Amino acid sequence: MEQSVKEILKHIGEDPTREGLLDTPRRVQKAWEFMCGGYKQDPKEIIQSALFKSSNKEMVIVKDIELYSTCEHHMLPIIGKAHVAYIPNGKVIGLSKIPRVVDVFSRRLQIQEQLTEQIADAINEAIEPEGVAVVIDARHMCMEMRGVQKICSTTITSALRGIFKKEKKTKDEFMSIISSSFHK
Structure with missing residues (x-):
């Protein structure tokens, strides 16, 4: 998922290696795991x-x-x-x-x-x-x-x-x- 988020960032014109976005793929993954946690309940x-x-x-x-x-x-x-x-x-x-x-x-x-x-x-x-x-x-x-x-x-x-x-x-x-x- 982290790699996919990096690709999305590139696709919209962002640089996934810039400081503010370095941890974004990991944070997005954690957020989606929480927001879709109902599948595991x-x-x-x-x-x-x-x-x-x-x-x-x-x-x-x-x-x-x-x-x-x-x-x-x-x-x-x-x-x-x-x-x-x-x-x-x-x-x-x-x-x-x-x-x-x-x-x-x-x-x-x-x-x-x-x-x-x-x-x-x-x-x-x-x-x-x-x-x-x-x-x-x-x-x-x-x-x-x-x-x-x-x-x-x-x-x-x-x-x-x-x-x-x-x-x-x-x-x-x-x-x-x-x-x-x-x-x-």
Whole structure:
């Protein structure tokens, strides 16, 4: 990877041997290993590590989960927030595991639509709740830094499973709770 970064630097007209760039290939490699660390993690293991029996049947929401991902089309940042809800069916997840699941999928090359689906499906499959809802509100640097150059535009995606898809009032309750978090 370091050699590839040197080649990129040369290609854009830089000198990879100049002082400020000498360690850049190594730093870029470390950064990409971190930003794509989700490929080495299993969301099922994360969820299973903190799964508890519960009689709770009310909505559980973790909102405003910061996420940083990378667009698979241009390899530029996606920056946003995820809002995740589920209605337990005999099991609950340790609350800190929900942001960890978001990170697992965010730290891969992504499109936001797929990211939203992956988070919902992982939780749905692991705990078989009454329902799962995931909404992501994010900015895409591929739209802001290049191409259409629409600064501060956001994309909102949702994935609804179970009762959130079947019952409008459940979906509406979730959307009402998270709506104050959307970019304004």
